[in-house]
Amino acid sequence: MLVAGCSWDLSLAECRSLKDKRRVVKSLKDRIRGRFNVSVAETAYQDVWTRAQLSVVLVCTHGPSADSVLDKLDRFIEREHRVVILSTRKVRY
DSSP states (O other), X not given: OEEEEEEEEEEOTTOOSHHHHHHHHHHHHXXXXXXXXXXXXXXXXXXXXXXXXXXXXXXXXXXXXXXXXXXXXXXXXXXXXXXXXXXXXXXXX
16 A cells, blocks of 8 residues: 655735635635545645645555556646646655
8 A cells, every 4th residue: 555645835826815815725625636536735824825735645556546646636736727836745655
């Protein structure tokens, strides 16, 4: 069994308040959860309206499957027009 995770530091330049940020982050988290069936959470910058860190964790029996899901998640977040990826960290256990 393999546990894989990824964190993205995101810039949300269009957000003008925490309410705007929460709307964007909640929408992104819900779409990630629904499409990829992974655990996702906002893990840093909760009080900063122009930054967010999203982290995803999944459990797989096969390493290449986990890598494939994380690569698809990267592309999914890159296509989101409301955020810009500042950095990415991937881990496998």
